[in-house]
Amino acid sequence: MAQTEEQPEKHCWVCFATERDDRSAEWVSPCRCKGCTKWIHQSCLQRWLDEKQKGNNGGAVSCPQCGTEYHVVFPKMGPLVYFLQQVDRALSQASPFASVGVVVGTVYWSAVTYGAVTVMQVVGHKKGLYVMERADPLFLLMGLPTIPVVLVLGKMIRWEDYIVRLWQRYSYRRKLLPGNRYLPRVPADGPGSGDHLSVSRTLCGALIFPSIASLVGRLLFRQVSSNLQRTILGGIAFVLMKGVLKVYFKQQQYVMQANRQILNYPERNADRQHEGGDEDMEDSGNE
Amino acid sequence: MAQTEEQPEKHCWVCFATERDDRSAEWVSPCRCKGCTKWIHQSCLQRWLDEKQKGNNGGAVSCPQCGTEYHVVFPKMGPLVYFLQQVDRALSQASPFASVGVVVGTVYWSAVTYGAVTVMQVVGHKKGLYVMERADPLFLLMGLPTIPVVLVLGKMIRWEDYIVRLWQRYSYRRKLLPGNRYLPRVPADGPGSGDHLSVSRTLCGALIFPSIASLVGRLLFRQVSSNLQRTILGGIAFVLMKGVLKVYFKQQQYVMQANRQILNYPERNADRQHEGGDEDMEDSGNE
Incomplete structure (x- = not known):
């Protein structure tokens, strides 16, 4: 054989069998590799490819040594299979x-x-x-x-926040006038912690609003005979009431934040328990 | 003062000012720290806390040195604010x-x-x-x-897959009988690559099925007068036709996979272009 003149003997880099071990086995040299990784049994390469592709039979696979993409040939199928393939892909x-x-x-x-x-x-x-x-x-x-x-x-539209901000600016200016030195602290992030827009709360609040408007209209404006007018009045009343409460609440939260006090650590107890124990204190504190 | 006897002089670990710099400033010793990090201005600590909390005013903050949690006191608000706070939290x-x-x-x-x-x-x-x-x-x-x-x-319910598997087992057994040595390869993951259940395809196929059943019924069973019977017949006809095509397609895909061949790398061209260039080949392959 021509191959045996070029190279001493074919041996498969998967099963390590040589040509003499199985004379009927089909050999293939699928990539640019030379030497001991040149030849492989067709059946061993197929098994290795199955392992590599793991059921994803469409993907290209390359030689792990030289990177050459294996050239895989499928038997030609009829036009019906081609058509079904196209339909499957389109779907x-x-x-x-x-x-x-x-x-x-x-x-x-x-x-x-x-x-x-x-x-x-x-x-x-x-x-x-x-x-x-x-x-x-x-x-x-x-x-x-x-x-x-x-x-x-x-x-x-968070109009209450706007009103809270206006109010705070106004009250801040008024407090500047009397000339007292100790201004209340201005909290860093404006009015309270509930300022960030909650998606779920906005959605639910918006969707339940007509029901609330209808309910408030029926409770407060019984004398109005038109359903539409009563619900609109109820909606406006609810929005105003809620707005006033919200502005008040945010303002109070702001005041709470502005007037917070940080207390001294209870000095005497600590001193009695650990007299002169500065190092111990720092150690226990760092834990 | 008692403090000045214990320690030489208070100085703030934020602004480094001493007691002499601003005699009216409020001092606080909020943690177990001793020595130079014991005292801090109330206003400096408030600013530092604002920076630490970044608008999340509820979170507890501890001393970075000794780990003592600062004891922050808020002014008492009225029952209305408490009520609004509870409502806000509940919402x-x-x-x-x-x-x-x-x-x-x-x-x-x-x-x-x-x-x-x-x-x-x-x-x-x-x-x-x-x-x-x-x-x-x-x-x-x-x-x-x-x-x-x-x-x-x-x-x-993927009944077509079940039939494909039955068919394959049957045809595999029949091929064993004649005693030919070269069995076709059995693809690793069973019938083809379209085996995994696609959520979107299942959903859309299920939802469009009644329309298709109605359409097929109208096309194939015009003589049936009852709408219900015609649509049911159309649905059964469609499922059977689709099933037969799917089984055929999957079987053909299986045959295609089983009979794939990996070709030799075009040996002669490569040999002529790079005669004896084994090392070059491997280098370029590793790129």
Whole structure:
């Protein structure tokens, strides 16, 4: 044989068998490697490839020594298999987008439903149905889902914080006038710790607002006969009441922060227990 | 003063000012530290605490030297502030759960709607509405959302894979009989690469199935007058057709994998270009 003249003997770098061990085995030299890693049994390389690919049969695999990509040839299949392969690939690529569509559709449909329920809640059940049945369907499909969106956006306007800031600026100036030296400390981060916008709280607050407005309207404005007017009045009353309470609360939190005092460590007890024990104190403190 | 007898002079470990620099400043000894880090101005410690807490005013802060937690006292506020604080805390704790409820409600409501649309699609628009209007509302609210759930669960039963595996076992046994030595390789991970369950594909396939069943029913079983029967027949026909194609495709993929061949690296070209360049080859391969 020609190969045996070039090289002393083929041996497989996976199973270490030589040509003499199994004369019928199929040999392959799949990469640019020379010497002892040049030859490998076809069956050993297949097993090694299976191990490397771990079921992901599409991926390219290279020789770990020389980096040459193995040239793998598959038997030609018919046009039906090719067609099915293309369909399978197309479905796999399209399904994530379709899933996003399902999620968006779910959210959209819930927004439409929420909008319709809100309309019925605000103008009354029968009148709401009547209004929506007479309206343009396209207008409803566009308009109803904007109701929760507008509610959430409206909830994100934090006008109470603005008023708190205005108040603090004003009260600070007034305190400057009498000329007292000891100004209260101005807390670092403005009004209190509840300043950061909580997503879940904003969402829930916005979605429950029409129900609260309807409830407050029924409690406070019984004499108003129109459902719409009563709910709007209830909503305004609730927003104002909540705003006043929130401004008051934030201002009080601010005052609390501004007037905090850090107390002395109880000196006498400590001195009696550890007289002259400076080093002990520092040791125990560093633990 | 008693302090000046014990220690030579107070000085603040933040601003390094001594008692003589500002006789009116308030001093505090907030921790177990002795010596030069014992005393600090109240105002300096407040500034340092603000810096440490960075707006998170609730957190405890300790002395960086001895580890003693500072004892911070806030002025007593009225019962209204306490009440508002409790309400604020309760709302903050409840809002994540409420948000989860909103998400669950959204999914549930979409499932109800999907179920209703599917009923109307399967038994016909008018008859579907008639059936649902006469049914118990509680039964509808429980039954309709189970429709998409059952569809998805049904889609997760991969009976085609089972048939492919049966087929492969059968054909493997038959190939053993003739006594030929060269069995085709058995791919490592069973039938093909599309074996892993894709969430998005399962979901979309399950949700679109009633539409496909209705379409196939209308195309293949025009003579059937009942909407329900036609759609069921269409669904069965589609599942069977798809199953046969899928089994065929997976089997062909398996055969393709089993009969792959790894080719020799084009030996002669490489030899001519780099005669005796074993080391060069390995170097370039390792890049």
